[in-house]
Amino acid sequence: MLLPAQKPIPNIPQSNLPKVVIVGAGFGGLKLARKLIKGPYQVIVLDKNNYHQFQPLFYQVATAGLEPSAISFPLRKVFHNTPNTIFRMAEVHSFDTKMKRLYTDIGFLDYDHLVLAMGADTNYFGNKSIEYNAIPMKTVSEALYIRNKIISNYERAINIEKQEDRKSLMNVVIVGGGPTGVELAGAMAELRNNVFPKDYPELNFSNMKVVLIEAGPKLLGAMSEESQKHSLKYLQDLGVDVMLDTKVHDYNGEEVKLEGKAPISTHTLLWAAGIKPNFVDGLGKEHFAPNGRIYVDEYNRVIGEDGIYVLGDVALQREENYPKGHPQVAQVALQQADNLGKNLIGLAGGKQMKQFHYKDLGSMATVGRKLAVVDLPFIKFQGLMAWLTWLFVHLMAILGVKNKMFIFMDWAWNYLSFDPSLRLLIKPKYVRASERKELIEEK
Numbered sequence: 001m002l003l004p005a006q007k008p009i010p011n012i013p014q015s016n017l018p019k020v021v022i023v024g025a026g027f028g029g030l031k032l033a034r035k036l037i038k039g040p041y042q043v044i045v046l047d048k049n050n051y052h053q054f055q056p057l058f059y060q061v062a063t064a065g066l067e068p069s070a071i072s073f074p075l076r077k078v079f080h081n082t083p084n085t086i087f088r089m090a091e092v093h094s095f096d097t098k099m100k101r102l103y104t105d106i107g108f109l110d111y112d113h114l115v116l117a118m119g120a121d122t123n124y125f126g127n128k129s130i131e132y133n134a135i136p137m138k139t140v141s142e143a144l145y146i147r148n149k150i151i152s153n154y155e156r157a158i159n160i161e162k163q164e165d166r167k168s169l170m171n172v173v174i175v176g177g178g179p180t181g182v183e184l185a186g187a188m189a190e191l192r193n194n195v196f197p198k199d200y201p202e203l204n205f206s207n208m209k210v211v212l213i214e215a216g217p218k219l220l221g222a223m224s225e226e227s228q229k230h231s232l233k234y235l236q237d238l239g240v241d242v243m244l245d246t247k248v249h250d251y252n253g254e255e256v257k258l259e260g261k262a263p264i265s266t267h268t269l270l271w272a273a274g275i276k277p278n279f280v281d282g283l284g285k286e287h288f289a290p291n292g293r294i295y296v297d298e299y300n301r302v303i304g305e306d307g308i309y310v311l312g313d314v315a316l317q318r319e320e321n322y323p324k325g326h327p328q329v330a331q332v333a334l335q336q337a338d339n340l341g342k343n344l345i346g347l348a349g350g351k352q353m354k355q356f357h358y359k360d361l362g363s364m365a366t367v368g369r370k371l372a373v374v375d376l377p378f379i380k381f382q383g384l385m386a387w388l389t390w391l392f393v394h395l396m397a398i399l400g401v402k403n404k405m406f407i408f409m410d411w412a413w414n415y416l417s418f419d420p421s422l423r424l425l426i427k428p429k430y431v432r433a434s435e436r437k438e439l440i441e442e443k
Helices: 027-035 055-062 128-133 140-157 163-170 179-199 225-238 330-348 384-397 401-417 433-442
Strands: 019-023 042-047 051-053 072-074 085-089 092-096 101-104 107-110 113-116 120-122 172-175 210-213 241-243 248-251 255-258 261-265 269-271 275-277 308-310 363-368 371-375 380-382
Touching: 019 027, 019 107, 027 042, 027 330, 055 140, 055 179, 055 384, 128 248, 128 269, 140 163, 140 179, 172 179, 179 210, 179 225, 179 363, 225 241, 225 363, 225 371, 225 380, 363 384, 371 384, 380 384, 384 401
Parallel strands: 019 042, 019 113, 042 085, 113 308, 172 210, 172 269, 210 241
Antiparallel strands: 051 072, 092 101, 101 107, 120 275, 248 255, 255 261, 363 371, 371 380
């Protein structure tokens, strides 16, 4: 009997068209697939989930501002009425560049063009203790887990008699001063200041610390000095303890140990300090940078390989303005996918490929209600207008009219009432087979 990886993936329609296989349905992979709809290729999209996740709003799921379904979009719905595009939920293990064959947990797949767009995962920088005890936020599931964890902590704290014993349950520590860390810290501070005191009047939330730790000297290191200063002031005004030039040495699940500073007691350490590219076996060591990204040329093609392309966080392409590679943000992946889509369509028609050059459209981060910072190529601004700009840009980027409407209504309600209504503690229940049988017999 053959193992799944030794058999071809079943039920893939036969086609005379060249086959483009896309690994990953994040911003880059999905953009490319949509670009090639009705194009001169059979397109097969592989992802371990059957939905696209809108990562910039994970923090709002984690802080009970949005439902998980509002920032997730079913991939099969994207590909309705697209006979040349196929989706399969699968985990990719490796590929063979000579055979042009990709191996997954549901079988193998031959390709003419392979596109690696797997995105990135949390980087713990080799600290196994932190990896085991801290909570990342790179998926919808992890964001929902954070929501459950925080609410569960307060339900436990309210049943503890001594005030001192409650502090470690109530404190929240966030590591990483990039956009994710800043947005998480601001949202948590607003919950503490305005929402949790109404839910738990028996608890003293003046004792709850929201701490943001950054190893570097500034927050939002990739943004302008104005944005860095304003974001720091906004967080401090919200009551966030911002610790710059501070490195986390270890975390055992109850205490965050810092280099050269006093430890912090907490049961909740949210890790947003770094990312590392996801890995699929198939290329030699010479193709990888020390940080795990794959070297590509100006066409996003793996250097020295034919028909293999890389997009987004996994790709490392050097340009004059980006000697260390492009930033690992959504806009890079989207622009690379758009350029590669045009190149693949042109290639099928015998045209020359066009080089990719990244155009920085700006960056932004929200800190709280009516508080945000925006850096555009031609202007920089902060405060209310920045917040409204942030809302508009993210609302337009969400897939699906229904999702846009739900998010808009949630945001409007949260703004008017300052009381998000999604603070539900949803615990999955495992039922053994014997118990299921008993339940059926009782019915």
